Amino acid sequence: MDPLYNIGKLGKVELKNRYLVAPMTRVSAETDGQANERMEKYYERYAEGGFGAIITEGIYLDKSYSQGYHNQPGITDVKQMEAWKPIVETVHQHGTKMIAQLMHAGSQAQGNRFTDETVAPSSIRPKGEQLPFYGGSGPYKEPKEITVNEIADVKKAFANAAILSKEAGFDGIEIHGANGYLLDQFLTDYLNHRQDQYGGSLENRLQFSLEIIEAVREAVGEDFMVGIRISQGKVADQEHKWPNGEKDAYTIFSMLGKTTLDYIHVTDGDGAAPSFGVGTKTMAKAAKDFSGLPVIANGGLGEPDKARKLINQGEADYISLGTSALANPDAPNRISNHMPLKEFNAKEILMPQAQIKDIELKE
Numbered sequence: 001m002d003p004l005y006n007i008g009k010l011g012k013v014e015l016k017n018r019y020l021v022a023p024m025t026r027v028s029a030e031t032d033g034q035a036n037e038r039m040e041k042y043y044e045r046y047a048e049g050g051f052g053a054i055i056t057e058g059i060y061l062d063k064s065y066s067q068g069y070h071n072q073p074g075i076t077d078v079k080q081m082e083a084w085k086p087i088v089e090t091v092h093q094h095g096t097k098m099i100a101q102l103m104h105a106g107s108q109a110q111g112n113r114f115t116d117e118t119v120a121p122s123s124i125r126p127k128g129e130q131l132p133f134y135g136g137s138g139p140y141k142e143p144k145e146i147t148v149n150e151i152a153d154v155k156k157a158f159a160n161a162a163i164l165s166k167e168a169g170f171d172g173i174e175i176h177g178a179n180g181y182l183l184d185q186f187l188t189d190y191l192n193h194r195q196d197q198y199g200g201s202l203e204n205r206l207q208f209s210l211e212i213i214e215a216v217r218e219a220v221g222e223d224f225m226v227g228i229r230i231s232q233g234k235v236a237d238q239e240h241k242w243p244n245g246e247k248d249a250y251t252i253f254s255m256l257g258k259t260t261l262d263y264i265h266v267t268d269g270d271g272a273a274p275s276f277g278v279g280t281k282t283m284a285k286a287a288k289d290f291s292g293l294p295v296i297a298n299g300g301l302g303e304p305d306k307a308r309k310l311i312n313q314g315e316a317d318y319i320s321l322g323t324s325a326l327a328n329p330d331a332p333n334r335i336s337n338h339m340p341l342k343e344f345n346a347k348e349i350l351m352p353q354a355q356i357k358d359i360e361l362k363e
């Protein structure tokens with residue numbers, strides 16, 4: 001039996017195999033953040049293609065600073081929640097589970113219809129430049145330092161968005177703690193110069209994420225799946241590494257392991273390579289060993305032998321596919337039928353999904 005096709009459990013939710021679609025921003029919602037039929041067709045392709053679960057694109061969660069991109073979907077009120085319902089239902093009809101990724105963009109925000117300002121742990125710009133394929137250009141804005149009261153608001157907003165996700169029918173939520181967005185900004189020494197309980201030691205810099213996990217869990221109850229995504233690299237600083245390597249990984253993952261999380265989703269340039277220098281653990285193995293929680297591994301894992309090895313060696317429990325899923329929405333079905341995967345064509349990501357004709361979506 002191929003371990004990639006073993007049934008598995010994330011929290012109390014059963015997945016028919018070990019393949020998930022990685023979260024991918026597609027900027028194809030309505031301008032007011034409503035999910036739409038185009039997105040339904042987009043997500044249905046993955047469900048038809050045999051994925052055990054789909055993690056949505058990052059969804060914004062309040063009407064202030066969390067939105068990162070124009071045409072990003074939101075889940076901030078009943079109207080936006082209702083718009084997700086048909087999408088989740090359609091995906092469920094194919095026996096595929098669906099997880100909402102809840103995202104606060106922080107200082108990596110480059111398109112927010114509620115405000116021109118951005119917030120971050122400290123008033124420090126992200127490195128790099130805004131993403132042109134999501135309509136940005138030039139350096140990121142200089143963010144405003146988020147206040148303790150605003151931090152409390154963000155916690156409430158995560159909890160509210162989690163409740164709405166549950167109401168929409170999602171099987172779980174994933175807190176976006178990775179890729180240089182707000183929670184990862186708190187974790188990052190060069191972006192967080194705070195003097196309060198949310199700055200200083202690595203433990204303090206993780207505190208905001210821990211409080212969000214707690215707030216979300218309290219809001220949704222113990223039966224609803226709650227995960228977190230963690231990375232070293234950032235949208236605005238792809239090569240970033242934690243300064244104390246595996247030691248930092250130990251601190252972060254062991255603290256996350258003591259929470260009520262159901263899983264940790266890690267992403268790396270190459271999810272099967274040592275993440276902290278020669279002879280060190282992969283991100284997935286570090287997360288698994290140090291947290292004891294189920295782990296989803298991500299990053300260049302389209303090649304089934306590579307993915308299978310991670311699972312066989314006990315380094316990961318699940319595999320998420322990003323670009324190889326974009327190129328092969330039916331990757332799990334293809335792989336189980338020993339069919340080759342199509343190469344990912346970068347042009348596809350440079351084109352917002354809104355511009356792809358429905359007919360192409362049906363291919």
Ligand SMILES: Cc1cc2nc3c(=O)[nH]c(=O)nc-3n(C[C@H](O)[C@H](O)[C@H](O)COP(=O)(O)O)c2cc1C
Binds near residue numbers: 024176179229320321
């Ligand atoms: C178009 C695109 C959009 C993405 N948007 C998100 C996102 O919203 N949230 C997130 O956590 N990661 C996002 N990512 C990162 C992917 O989830 C994944 O980590 C990355 O593509 C590497 O995995 P892969 O080698 O399987 O493609 C995005 C990636 C791509 C290509």
